[in-house]
Amino acid sequence: MSLLSILRRSVWRLALFFCIGLFVSSIFIGQAETQNQNKQNKKDCIEIPKGGDAIERNRRIAVLVQADSLIQKGDFAEAAKLQQTVKKPFPSGMGALIAPTRDSESLDGGANVYWRDGQDGLKQGLESKSLINLGKLSENYPEFIPGHIKFAEASLRWNQPEKAIATLDRAYGLYPDRLDILEPLLPLLTSKKLFVEASVASRQFGLNYPEHPDSAKYKKLADEYLNQFLNDFRTDALVTGVISIFNGSRERKVLELILKGESDFGKESAEEIKQSASLVTEPKLVDYINTIGQKLAKSAGRDDFNYEFNIVQDKALNAFALPGGKIFINTGTIADVESEAELAGILSHEIAHAVFSHSYLKITTETKTNLLKGISFFKTFLDITKPELSFGRSLEQQADVLGTRILAAAGYSADGLYRVFDRWSGYDKNRSTGWLDTHPASSERVRYLQAIIANRNYNRYSLEKIEALAAARGELLCAVDKTELDPKPPSIKKPEENKLIPGDVPLKALLTKEDVTISINGAKVISSGNYVLNLEITNNSKDDFAFVPAFAKVANAEGKRVSTAFTSKADKLLLVTPNETVKANFAIYQQPWRPNASQDLILEIKEVTKGTRVFRIPF
Ligand SMILES: [Zn+2]
Incomplete structure (x- = not known):
C-alpha cells in the first residue's frame, strides 16, 4: 500500500507550510466563475483582481510593455526612464546597512570603551566585564566584525556556546559575504552537532557568491554537512528503534520515507499532491511556467535535482517548494502577477527554498527533536506542518536573498519578487483578512528586499515580459477580465527630473x-x-x-x-x-x-x- 493514507492530509499541510510565506485566502481574488464547458479539465478560469486601482494597474502594465520593447531594441536607458514613471522609488536609506569594518579606529568613543574594556576583561579572566562590554559592542555596533568574533570567543570561554552561535549567526545574517564570520561559525555549529545549520550557512555563501574563488568549496562543505546529518539520523538509536519496533506503523513509514533521501522524499510527496490536487493541464500555460522555472533553476547552483513546476488550480495566493526541487504554484498567484518578472520572482524564491533544502531539513530536524522528547511521532509530523510553525524569518530571508539573485541573473527586473510582496503587504491592510497575524514580517520583508537590490546594485529596470505572460495565461482568463489585460498604451508623460520641491x-x-x-x-x-x-x-x-x-x-x-x-x-x-x-x-x-x-x-x-x-x- 502506498503512503497515500498517511500522507494525504499531512502533505497538504506540508504544502501550505512550505509556501512562499503568504497564505492569503481566496477572499482577495473573489469568487471565480465556474466554466464547466472547459475542454482542458479545469474547474475555474483565472480571474484578474478587480478593484478601484484597475485603471492604475492597466496604465502601469502598458508602460512596462513599452519599456520591454525598448529593451528588446537595446535601449536600456530609455526603458529605465519609462519604468521609473510607474515604479515607486525606494525610500531613501531604507534598510541600508552600515559598511562592515575591522578597523577599531573608525569606532566612536562609546564603542572604543566597550572594545577596550571587553578585551581587558578577557585578559584578566573577568567574566561579566568581558561579556557585558563585548555584548554591547556586538549589539550596538554590528558593523565592527571583530566585536562579534571576540564576543563569541568570550561566550565560549564562559561556557555559553549557544550565545556564541547566536552572535555569529546574527552577524552572518547581516553580512552574508563575510568569510571571517562564517569561518568561526562553522566549527561552532558542528561542535554542537548542528549539521543542518552548518550546511545551510555554507550553501548560502556558495550560492550567493558564485564568482568567489571559495564558492565551490563551501558548496561541497554544505553537501558534506548534510550527509553527516543524514548519517547521524540513520544511525540514531531512536530512529532505528522506531523503525524496528513499530513494524507497519505510520511512524515507521514516515521515517522510512525521510531516510530515502531528499530527492525521493520530494518525488513521493509531489506524487501525492498531484493525485489529490487539481492540476492545470493546459499545455500552453504548463510549458510556459516550466520553461521559466527550468531557466531560473539552471542558475540556482544545484543540479542534483529533477526540477518540476506544477500549476495547482486554486485561487489562493500561494506557491510552495517540496524537497528535491518540486515546485507548485497556484493559479491565483499566476492571475495576480503583473509581469513575467514578478512570476519569475516567486518561482526563484521557491527554487531557493529547495536548493537550501529548507523543507527537507526542517522535517528531519523537527522529527528527530520530537523523537528525542518522546512525543508521539506521527502527531508531531502533523503538528510541525501548521502554518504558524513555518520556516521563520531567517530561512525566508535566505530564500529572498538567493531568489532575488537568481531573478537578476536571469535578466529580469530584479524587483520582481519585491513588487509582489509590496503589493501583497497592502492587501492585508486594506482588506483586513488577518494574515498579518501569522506573517508579521511582511513590511520588514519589503524593506530588506529593497536593501538587497540597492546594496547589490541589481538592475530593477530590466525585462518585465508583460506580453509573454498575457499570451500564456490569456486563454485561461475569465472572459470578463480578458479585455482588462489588453495593454493599451496611454499617452506617457516624460519622467520629471529629480528637482527639489519644498x-x-x-x-x-x-x-x-x-x-x-x-x-x-x-x-x-x-x-x-x-x-x-x-x-x-x-x-x-x-x-x-x-x-x-x-x-x-x-x-x-x-x-x-x-x-x-x-x-x-x-x-x-x-x-x-x-x-x-x-x-x-x-x-x-x-x-x-x-x-x-x-x-x-x-x-x-x-x-x-x-x-x-x-x-x-x-x-
Ligand atoms: Zn518562502
Missing part, C-alpha cells in the same frame, strides 16, 4: 530593540539644505523608555556630527511610557536634501532609562 517628502527608516521602535516617518523639506525629520518612538515594553533630546545626534558617512535641533515638548528628557507612542521633530541643518536617494546619515539615540540601548538608524 514640502513633505517620503522618508522611512526604523529600528526596533526589545519592543521599543524608533522610526523616521517622513520629513519636511524647508530649503535645499534644511529639513525636519518626523520621529515616532513607540514603547511596547513593560518599562519606561527615555532619552535626552540634547544628546540625540546625527552623523554623516565620515562619522562627523551634523548640525541639528530637537523640537519636542520635553527639553530635558523625552519619556515614553509603556504602550505609548510619542512624536517629535528633529531638524537637520546644512545637509543637502537628496530626492529619491539615501541621505547617507545616521541618527543616534541613546537610552537613559534602565537599559543602555543605543539606536543607530541609517537614513
Whole structure:
C-alpha cells in the first residue's frame, strides 16, 4: 500500500507550510466563475483582481510593455526612464546597512570603551566585564566584525556556546559575504552537532557568491554537512528503534520515507499532491511556467535535482517548494502577477527554498527533536506542518536573498519578487483578512528586499515580459477580465527630473530593540539644505523608555556630527511610557536634501532609562 493514507492530509499541510510565506485566502481574488464547458479539465478560469486601482494597474502594465520593447531594441536607458514613471522609488536609506569594518579606529568613543574594556576583561579572566562590554559592542555596533568574533570567543570561554552561535549567526545574517564570520561559525555549529545549520550557512555563501574563488568549496562543505546529518539520523538509536519496533506503523513509514533521501522524499510527496490536487493541464500555460522555472533553476547552483513546476488550480495566493526541487504554484498567484518578472520572482524564491533544502531539513530536524522528547511521532509530523510553525524569518530571508539573485541573473527586473510582496503587504491592510497575524514580517520583508537590490546594485529596470505572460495565461482568463489585460498604451508623460520641491517628502527608516521602535516617518523639506525629520518612538515594553533630546545626534558617512535641533515638548528628557507612542521633530541643518536617494546619515539615540540601548538608524 502506498503512503497515500498517511500522507494525504499531512502533505497538504506540508504544502501550505512550505509556501512562499503568504497564505492569503481566496477572499482577495473573489469568487471565480465556474466554466464547466472547459475542454482542458479545469474547474475555474483565472480571474484578474478587480478593484478601484484597475485603471492604475492597466496604465502601469502598458508602460512596462513599452519599456520591454525598448529593451528588446537595446535601449536600456530609455526603458529605465519609462519604468521609473510607474515604479515607486525606494525610500531613501531604507534598510541600508552600515559598511562592515575591522578597523577599531573608525569606532566612536562609546564603542572604543566597550572594545577596550571587553578585551581587558578577557585578559584578566573577568567574566561579566568581558561579556557585558563585548555584548554591547556586538549589539550596538554590528558593523565592527571583530566585536562579534571576540564576543563569541568570550561566550565560549564562559561556557555559553549557544550565545556564541547566536552572535555569529546574527552577524552572518547581516553580512552574508563575510568569510571571517562564517569561518568561526562553522566549527561552532558542528561542535554542537548542528549539521543542518552548518550546511545551510555554507550553501548560502556558495550560492550567493558564485564568482568567489571559495564558492565551490563551501558548496561541497554544505553537501558534506548534510550527509553527516543524514548519517547521524540513520544511525540514531531512536530512529532505528522506531523503525524496528513499530513494524507497519505510520511512524515507521514516515521515517522510512525521510531516510530515502531528499530527492525521493520530494518525488513521493509531489506524487501525492498531484493525485489529490487539481492540476492545470493546459499545455500552453504548463510549458510556459516550466520553461521559466527550468531557466531560473539552471542558475540556482544545484543540479542534483529533477526540477518540476506544477500549476495547482486554486485561487489562493500561494506557491510552495517540496524537497528535491518540486515546485507548485497556484493559479491565483499566476492571475495576480503583473509581469513575467514578478512570476519569475516567486518561482526563484521557491527554487531557493529547495536548493537550501529548507523543507527537507526542517522535517528531519523537527522529527528527530520530537523523537528525542518522546512525543508521539506521527502527531508531531502533523503538528510541525501548521502554518504558524513555518520556516521563520531567517530561512525566508535566505530564500529572498538567493531568489532575488537568481531573478537578476536571469535578466529580469530584479524587483520582481519585491513588487509582489509590496503589493501583497497592502492587501492585508486594506482588506483586513488577518494574515498579518501569522506573517508579521511582511513590511520588514519589503524593506530588506529593497536593501538587497540597492546594496547589490541589481538592475530593477530590466525585462518585465508583460506580453509573454498575457499570451500564456490569456486563454485561461475569465472572459470578463480578458479585455482588462489588453495593454493599451496611454499617452506617457516624460519622467520629471529629480528637482527639489519644498514640502513633505517620503522618508522611512526604523529600528526596533526589545519592543521599543524608533522610526523616521517622513520629513519636511524647508530649503535645499534644511529639513525636519518626523520621529515616532513607540514603547511596547513593560518599562519606561527615555532619552535626552540634547544628546540625540546625527552623523554623516565620515562619522562627523551634523548640525541639528530637537523640537519636542520635553527639553530635558523625552519619556515614553509603556504602550505609548510619542512624536517629535528633529531638524537637520546644512545637509543637502537628496530626492529619491539615501541621505547617507545616521541618527543616534541613546537610552537613559534602565537599559543602555543605543539606536543607530541609517537614513
Ligand atoms: Zn518562502
